Amino acid sequence: MGSFSIWHWLIVLLIVVMVFGTKKLKNMGSDLGGAVKGFKDGMKDGSADDKPAAPNAQVANAAGAEKATIDVEAKNKS
Numbered sequence: 312m313g314s315f316s317i318w319h320w321l322i323v324l325l326i327v328v329m330v331f332g333t334k335k336l337k338n339m340g341s342d343l344g345g346a347v348k349g350f351k352d353g354m355k356d357g358s359a360d361d362k363p364a365a366p367n368a369q370v371a372n373a374a375g376a377e378k379a380t381i382d383v384e385a386k387n388k389s
Contacts (some may be wrong), residue, residue, distance in 0.1 A: 328336065
């Protein structure tokens, strides 16, 4: 019950091919490959975007806002 021999795996492969067919198995393989490629590309893009987006600029703008305050009047649309 531990491991299967090569004959067991060949029989399982033959049954899978008979049930699904070679064309459907080929399409499933290419879909899986495309999904893995997309995942890898997404991981590459995600690692480049991990840098923080300049929080020092926000702090500098908040300190400068005390000097130049703009009064704004809200208008209601009717």
